[in-house]
Amino acid sequence: MILPPDQKPAYFAAFKMIVMDWILEPWPWYVGGPLIAGILFLLLFGGKTFGMSSNLETMCAMGGAGKRIDYFAFDWRTKRWNLIVVAGAVIGGFLAANFLSGDTSVDIAPETVDTLRTLGFESAGEAYLPDELFANGAFTDPKSLAILLVGGILIGFGARYAGGCTSGHAITGLSNLQLPSLIAVVGFFLGGLIMVHLMFPLIF
Template sequence: MEFILQPWPWYVSGPIIAIIMFLLLYFGKTFGMSSNLRTLCAIGGAGKHAEFFKFDWKSQRWNLVVVLGAILGGFIAHYFLSNPIDMDLSEATVKDLNELGFNNVGQSLLPPELFSWDAVFSLKGILILVIGGFLVGFGTRYAGGCTSGHAITGLSSLQLPSLIAVVGFFLGGLIMIHLIFPILF
């Protein structure tokens, strides 16, 4: 039971991802979460209002298993595979997070200052969700895919646009956490 409560090491999870990507490439399929949103919108009839959603969504039904797997995997990971011990963070990280207004740093992966219902339904929380959702949606459409699609499928098939997109994702993340996040909190 001790093994189950530990994160999978890279030498287990990495080859599993590689095998899955090989099979997807072999069968001519691509992986990415944003394509699932497009498929769900097309199923819901969005093709009547936007040309982007007019496509043969039935050929993408197999990819909806990814959505189900993400939901089911998150549930299993949270309720059955989580190790409830405190995280061992550096004192500098704890100090920085305390200065940003986070209490009980290291006791939860999802700090209540960001992920509680009170935080979500505050004016700041709603603005972050709306503006962040718009930026993620725009960025995903503009980049031709999401982080998982570019970083996993695109890089594994050696696509230069995916390499550029992944570098952009990392740069954007660094800018967010070091420049924008301290201003918001």
């Protein structure tokens, strides 16, 4: 289709608006799912195992931990590709949060919003991460700091004890039909349910 010169600016402006609206909206599962599956296939085809928590081991090896602990005594250069994945996740998250995000509100049930607000989370429904725990002001609150510290330790211990994190087990492990990964994923969901319905009200 050949457009008259006087219609081209309006046409391209409309096209740009449609593309930007599509980028700024959350992508549906039938877009994100195949993209993840395609990347995972390429990694498996290249003999790589995807996971995020394994990068902590790589970073410890980079820092020289292998001189004191045999577990970290490996050539971290063989896992440089996974460090690039982490760097891409950080950079991509920054770009998405600061330049590619439209409405940052979260579409959750009104009953859930009311429950969270009664627990002190006034930002419920307005942000993906509650400001009460993740905003800069949380670093001056002893309770928030304690929760983040204990939570970080438990996540690190759990990832090491389970031999992988949620991405490693739920994406790579299940794709390889590994029974330990299935058990780990079931544990992730059960732990999440126990946390939300039993421990969360007690903590907050």
